[in-house]
């Protein structure tokens with residue numbers, strides 16, 4: 001079996017200026033980050049933009065990765081930050097409706113943008129949640145981080161993370177579309 | 183077990199990470215508690231949805247034209263195009279001057295204005311040099327504030343660039359980082375230049391300054 005170069009090794013090589021190590025690191029995580037972004041923003045082009053911003057952020061902060069935790073946990077701290085920022089900027093382009101609050105002038109996730117019906121339903125369901133709740137659902141169920149990791153990634157306490165997750169669960173419990181996604 | 187204790191551990195219970203005793207206690211509680219049953223069902227629903235997610239690939243690449251030559255939305259390529267023979271640091275200073283001139287009444291640079299680089303005039307080298315001279319004569323603090331705002335605008339432009347290009351994701355990322363390196367380098371050079379206006383020998387083009 002071929003020995004796999006660890007993330008930590010790739011990071012320190014990339015910090016030392018190795019483009020090939022950096023490219024390997026991107027290649028290793030680009031799909032995971034892209035799929036994360038797709039679920040968070042619901043549109044492939046937005047997801048692509050956000051993925052790019054995440055890796056820009058990772059590159060800029062690479063020297064700050066101390067290696068005391070796992071690289072993915074650190075990467076998703078940056079991803080969460082970029083995601084919040086991205087969605088905040090996008091919300092600035094949305095209209096405020098007195099009765100309904102912020103309404104997106106973007107259409108919901110398009111069925112044809114996803115390879116499976118389930119993906120479309122999952123994405124649509126996630127878009128029903130406020131960003132803070134969507135992030136916790138994503139980091140817990142799709143990325144399988146611990147509440148301690150999630151707390152670090154979002155700059156909140158583990159208890160707050162858990163509370164947000166429960167709010168999201170209850171909010172989506174009756175959601176029709178979820179049944180199709182199973 | 184109290185409902186509040188069981189309920190707050192339902193996720194760990196679903197993940198099966200608790201010790202055997204707790205797993206059993208929660209299992210017993212869930213059997214008799216409607217709230218926990220309902221929450222547990224929702225948790226299992228999300229866990230199974232995550233399993234059902236089919237990994238998507240980034241949008242297919244339409245073409246592999248290098249970003250630097252693809253279109254005018256690429257500010258960096260456009261800047262180079264305008265000033266093929268002049269040090270690029272000078273170009274940055276020049277653009278700064280133009281913004282300062284455009285916004286003289288307010289005294290601050292626009293932060294949200296869409297920038298149309300094509301509308302900037304092409305100037306002969308002598309004029310460029312004169313403009314640079316005049317920039318160097320203005321106060322250092324003011325210049326730094328202007329440059330930092332310009333840098334923000336340029337960085338924002340750089341981040342937006344991808345929306346107009348649909349090239350390979352990895353290619354764009356590495357190109358942007360290269361652009362960031364170039365920008366950092368230029369900014370460093372500008373700072374040196376501003377500290378020592380007479381020392382123009384320090385200027386170099388990004389191609390010379392960044393090893394390929």
Ligand SMILES: [Zn+2]
Nearest residue numbers: 185215217218
């Ligand atoms: Zn209960």
